[in-house]
Amino acid sequence: MIPRELYMKQIRPFIDQDVIKVLTGVRRSGKSVLLSLIQEELKSRGVSPSQFVRFNFESFSNEKFKTAASLYEELMDRISHTDQRVYFFFDEIQEVKDWEKCINSLRVDCDCDIYITGSNAKLLAGELATYLGGRYVEIRVMPFSFGEYMTAQKQKNSRLSLSESFQNYLVFGGMPFLTNLSGQADSSLQYLKDIYNSVLLKDVIQRHNFRNTDQVERIIRYLVSNIGQPFSAASIAKYMKNEGRKISRESILEYLKACEAAFLIEKVPREDLVGKKLLTVNEKYYLTDHGFREALFGSNQRDIGQVLENIVCLELRRRGFEVHVGKAGDREVDFTASRSGRKLYIQVAYLLASPETIEREFAVLESIPDNYPKLVLSMDEIDFSRNGIIHKNIRDFLLEDVI
Numbered sequence: 001m002i003p004r005e006l007y008m009k010q011i012r013p014f015i016d017q018d019v020i021k022v023l024t025g026v027r028r029s030g031k032s033v034l035l036s037l038i039q040e041e042l043k044s045r046g047v048s049p050s051q052f053v054r055f056n057f058e059s060f061s062n063e064k065f066k067t068a069a070s071l072y073e074e075l076m077d078r079i080s081h082t083d084q085r086v087y088f089f090f091d092e093i094q095e096v097k098d099w100e101k102c103i104n105s106l107r108v109d110c111d112c113d114i115y116i117t118g119s120n121a122k123l124l125a126g127e128l129a130t131y132l133g134g135r136y137v138e139i140r141v142m143p144f145s146f147g148e149y150m151t152a153q154k155q156k157n158s159r160l161s162l163s164e165s166f167q168n169y170l171v172f173g174g175m176p177f178l179t180n181l182s183g184q185a186d187s188s189l190q191y192l193k194d195i196y197n198s199v200l201l202k203d204v205i206q207r208h209n210f211r212n213t214d215q216v217e218r219i220i221r222y223l224v225s226n227i228g229q230p231f232s233a234a235s236i237a238k239y240m241k242n243e244g245r246k247i248s249r250e251s252i253l254e255y256l257k258a259c260e261a262a263f264l265i266e267k268v269p270r271e272d273l274v275g276k277k278l279l280t281v282n283e284k285y286y287l288t289d290h291g292f293r294e295a296l297f298g299s300n301q302r303d304i305g306q307v308l309e310n311i312v313c314l315e316l317r318r319r320g321f322e323v324h325v326g327k328a329g330d331r332e333v334d335f336t337a338s339r340s341g342r343k344l345y346i347q348v349a350y351l352l353a354s355p356e357t358i359e360r361e362f363a364v365l366e367s368i369p370d371n372y373p374k375l376v377l378s379m380d381e382i383d384f385s386r387n388g389i390i391h392k393n394i395r396d397f398l399l400e401d402v403i
Contacts, residue, residue, distance in 0.1 A: 001033055001040075002144075002152050002176070006318070008037060010139050015041065016085075016113055020103060020132060022124060023117040025141035026263035026288045027203070028195050030176045031117040032056070034141060035089045038115060042087060052087050053078055057095035068098040072105055079110060090116040094123055104131040117141075119203055121261040142318050143289045144174030146311070146398040152179040166395050170307060171300050173291020192295035196264075203262035204255075215240075215247060216255050223256070223265065223285055224293050228309045230282040256285070263288050268313060271324035271336055273368060284325050286310045305350045308394060309334060312348050312377060315398055331364045343372040348394070352378050365389050 007023075014021055015038070023031045039052055053075065055062050065071040079086050088106060093099045093116040106112055124138055144152065149169050153160065156179060160168070172178055172188045175195065181187045200220065210216050222239060223231070233249035240247045259265045268284045271277070287293055290310045294300040300307045316323050316337045326333030326345065337344040345368060347361045365374040366387055374389045377397050384391040 001037060002030075002148055002155070004030065004034060004037060004148065006145075006148075007034055007139055007141060008041065011038060012041070014137050015045075018107070018135065020107065020136040021115045022136050022138045023115070023141050024121060024123060024138055024263070025117075025119070026143070026195075027119045027199050028175055028177060029141050029143045029263075029288075031119075031141050032091050033176065035091065035115060035117065039087075039089070047087065048084075051082070051084050052089065054089040054091070056091040058092050066096050068096065068100075068102040071096055071099070072102045075102075075106065076109075079112075084111075086110060086112045088112055088114045090114075092117060092119060094118045094120050100131045107132075107135070119199075119262065120207065121263065142174075142314065143291075144176055144179075145315060145318055146174070146395070149174055149179065150399065152176070156182075158182075162395065170304070170311070171291075171294050173289040173294070175289055175291055178291070188291075189295050189298075192289075192291045196292045196295060199262050199264050204258045204264070207262075208254075208258045210255070210258070215245065215251075218243070218245070219247075219252060219255050220259060220264075221296060223259075224287060224296055227286050227290075227293065228284055228306045231285055232282060264292075266313065266317065268335075269324050271326055273326045273328045273333065273336070278324070286313045288314065290314075305348075308350060308377075308379075309348045311398070312346065312394065316344075316346075328364055328367055331367070333364055333368070343370075345372060345374040347376045349376065349378045352376070352380050352384050352391075358384060362386060362389055 011021060023034055025031055035054070039049070043049065055065065057066065065074050075088070093103070096102065103114060103116065106114060124136070146166065146169050150165060153165055158165070168183045172183070172192070175192065177191065178188050181191065200217065204210070205213050205216055218240070219236060222236060233252045236252050237247055237249055256265070260267055264287070266286045266288060268286060269278050270281070270283055287310055290300065290307050293307065313323055313335060316335060321337035321339045321344070324336045326336040333345050334348045335346040337346065345365055347365060349357065349361050352358045352361065361376050365376070366389065368374065375397070376384065376389060376391045377394045378391070379394055381393060
């Protein structure tokens with residue numbers, strides 16, 4: 001197993017604390033493996049595996065426990081013979097009707113430590129907040145970073161160079177299971193298509209009872225094709241009208257919110273760097289894993305600039321930054337990233353191949369009057385740093401030790 005220390009570092013302070021640990025993220029991003037890593041951590045602390053109770057609700061063998069009452073009854077029966085602390089692990093808990101009632105009762109009725117995973121952001125909305133009253137902590141789990149991808153490659157004794165490994169990551173993304181397929185294109189693409197279709201069907205269409213599935217699919221494909229482009233519901237409505245399909249702006253926004261909740265896409269708001277306020281128009285969207293784009297369109301290498309932006313945006317969020325698109329007068333900063341009083345400004349380019357490109361990428365950062373760090377990231381091996389603005393190779397940026 002890949003250590004995934006970025007997440008374990010967040011989890012360790014809450015082990016054996018009276019808070020429910022909630023791991024959320026897109027399907028197949030590694031949440032189940034993290035539950036296993038937590039169990040290994042507990043064993044290293046002297047906890048016996050006999051104290052573990054684990055359920056995966058994607059398994060049909062647990063179908064009869066998909067109500068709060070039936071699950072609670074089964075769990076209380078299983079632990080009735082022990083006077084030791086019990087560690088509960090529940091995979092894809094959203095499959096259980098009224099699950100929050102069961103979880104809260106366990107916390108109240110027995111000596112236990114609870115870990116749950118779910119594939120929907122609304123897992124922690126509504127009644128759960130009422131039942132748990134703030135007694136939970138959410139850890140967002142994402143597909144492999146490039147650093148984790150390289151760790152997996154080393155574990156498998158890959159002979160690929162750093163450059164070749166990055167090309168594979170650029171095309172196929174970071175879904176953990178892909179490292180078992182050794183870069184086999186057909187198998188990797190089929191796997192990514194299957195995940196995408198599963199998320200779209202189970203976590204978007206079925207969960208929200210959308211009836212016009214063709215409409216949903218067309219809008220999401222349009223968004224996936226245009227990642228990193230300024231977005232408005234009006235522009236998508238116009239596109240759909242040109243396709244001979246009428247749709248309201250409200251429906252478009254509803255579909256996008258559902259995709260966000262399923263962790264399929266990431267919305268990045270715009271920020272006015274002069275007025276220091278968030279803007280409500282022309283936000284951008286990126287994919288939680290850029291491999292989905294390759295599976296749908298086969299164009300990641302052709303549209304490498306968009307994909308590199310996607311990779312950097314997700315890496316910043318993975319590192320705990322709040323990310324916005326910056327507006328500096330009539331110019332745009334690809335990303336502003338804020339965390340614990342720290343701020344970064346970042347421009348992303350494929351190659352700084354001409355004086356005009358260099359000027360465009362650096363000048364917008366030079367126009368920002370504060371002293372926070374400013375970076376230009378590209379695939380160039382030559383250092384183009386100037387006037388206090390740092391230029392880095394994207395691979396080097398992604399492999400920085402941030403743990």
